[in-house]
Amino acid sequence: MKRSAQTLSLVVYTLVSGVMIAGYLPGAAAQSARVKPGSEDDFRAAYATALEVAEGKRVAEAACARCHGVNGISTMKGVPHLAGQRPVYLHLELRAYQSGARGDKAMDGAVRFLSDDALIKVAAYYASLEPAQPGVTSAAKGSATPDPVAAGRAAVAGCAGCHGEGGISKTPGMPSLVGLDPKYLVAVMKAYKSGQRKHDMMKSLLGALSDEDLNNIALYYALQKPARAQTPVSGNPAAGKAAAAACAACHGDLGVSGSPTTPSLAGQDAQYFAAALRAYNDGSRKDEVMKGPAAALDERVIRDLAAFYATQQPRPPKVRKPLTTAEWASRCDRCHGVNGNSTDPRLPALAAQRVDYLEKVLHAYRTGARKSPAMAAMSEILTEADVEYLAAHYASQNARAVVYVTLPSK
Numbered sequence: 001m002k003r004s005a006q007t008l009s010l011v012v013y014t015l016v017s018g019v020m021i022a023g024y025l026p027g028a029a030a031q032s033a034r035v036k037p038g039s040e041d042d043f044r045a046a047y048a049t050a051l052e053v054a055e056g057k058r059v060a061e062a063a064c065a066r067c068h069g070v071n072g073i074s075t076m077k078g079v080p081h082l083a084g085q086r087p088v089y090l091h092l093e094l095r096a097y098q099s100g101a102r103g104d105k106a107m108d109g110a111v112r113f114l115s116d117d118a119l120i121k122v123a124a125y126y127a128s129l130e131p132a133q134p135g136v137t138s139a140a141k142g143s144a145t146p147d148p149v150a151a152g153r154a155a156v157a158g159c160a161g162c163h164g165e166g167g168i169s170k171t172p173g174m175p176s177l178v179g180l181d182p183k184y185l186v187a188v189m190k191a192y193k194s195g196q197r198k199h200d201m202m203k204s205l206l207g208a209l210s211d212e213d214l215n216n217i218a219l220y221y222a223l224q225k226p227a228r229a230q231t232p233v234s235g236n237p238a239a240g241k242a243a244a245a246a247c248a249a250c251h252g253d254l255g256v257s258g259s260p261t262t263p264s265l266a267g268q269d270a271q272y273f274a275a276a277l278r279a280y281n282d283g284s285r286k287d288e289v290m291k292g293p294a295a296a297l298d299e300r301v302i303r304d305l306a307a308f309y310a311t312q313q314p315r316p317p318k319v320r321k322p323l324t325t326a327e328w329a330s331r332c333d334r335c336h337g338v339n340g341n342s343t344d345p346r347l348p349a350l351a352a353q354r355v356d357y358l359e360k361v362l363h364a365y366r367t368g369a370r371k372s373p374a375m376a377a378m379s380e381i382l383t384e385a386d387v388e389y390l391a392a393h394y395a396s397q398n399a400r401a402v403v404y405v406t407l408p409s410k
Contacts, residue, residue: 045087046345048124056125059118063110064126072129080357084131084401088345090123102370131399132352148322152220155213158205166224172231175272179226179314181260182218189214197285223321226314228267233310235270235300240308243301246293255309260317267314270306277302320381325389331378332390339397352399358391 048056061070068074072083082090097107098119111119164170167177177185192202193209251257255266265273279285280294332350336342340350350358364370365379382390
């Protein structure tokens with residue numbers, strides 16, 4: 001391989017066994033990749049000499065070992081393992097702490113008076129160590145996210161008799177559940193469960209379900225292909241359309257709501273719709289927003305409104321199907337390496353890292369406390385469960401150290 005005096009090429013060797021090869025890390029070559037360096041100073045930690053690594057150990061003993069351990073294996077909650085971490089990444093992070101960009105007083109103080117030469121050497125030292133392995137800090141949960149849609153499907157097995165397969169009613173007087181935003185449907189189920197909405201059978205059926213069960217049920221119905229209720233319609237849809245003009249501000253044009261807390265009415269069973277309006281009218285169903293409009297409706301207008309909305313085509317709510325842990329991890333692996341074993345010295349390895357530290361960092365990116373446009377875009381749509389399971393996934397992976405060998409010129 002040819003190189004100029006100004007251009008450094010590195011070959012990355014992934015460690016899979018205990019055989020020594022050239023460089024300052026143990027391991028046998030399993031795969032290689034060419035890495036384009038940044039400035040020469042940035043990459044000094046990747047090709048440090050044995051003497052520099054030894055000097056880095058002395059810095060670590062004085063400044064880092066109390067929290068991260070001399071061996072780079074942390075025993076403190078929320079404090080990361082450093083052993084086997086990628087050297088350029090460590091150096092760049094240490095500089096960020098030194099500049100105050102990370103906003104961590106403990107770390108800022110620990111590195112404040114260290115020279116950049118010392119930072120390079122301590123980064124090289126920790127990168128030279130055998131990484132932690134799963135079990136040093138075990139994950140609190142399994143590493144695979146349960147499928148909430150499958151769980152929701154299982155939970156609604158007994159609902160089809162009344163509400164129809166996929167939430168499309170075939171029974172007059174029974175509401176369709178398809179096409180409703182999960183936030184609205186969860187709120188309704190909780191109202192039945194608490195007795196706020198009066199219905200003894202619904203209260204009994206929902207009483208044993210957890211909030212997670214309710215969320216899974218609502219998500220399942222929201223992701224089903226919407227269709228109109230397969231029930232008879234009476235009343236005049238054309239007259240109902242004129243009357244529905246007053247409803248559009250909340251329930252949307254043609255009954256498709258734009259608010260997650262306001263129900264869509266398109267395709268709803270006509271008898272159920274009419275019964276709900278009568279309940280708002282007589283006060284047996286409490287809702288201050290609906291009380292006034294419903295009180296002004298006579299029986300003919302109620303039937304016409306029911307007919308109009310029942311004949312409209314429902315649309316799916318704007319809800320994304322949650323990604324599984326495997327799908328999330330495949331996105332993260334693009335930068336952090338297969339199973340979190342980064343082969344880029346500038347990007348951190350995640351494999352076998354402390355699960356509590358991974359959770360803390362993901363939360364920091366989600367909230368913007370830690371700045372990174374790439375990580376913010378990746379993490380902003382993560383749920384709490386996604387964070388927990390993704391952290392557990394990487395904490396359970398086998399960590400592999402890497403060797404960065406400077407290729408001789410030819």
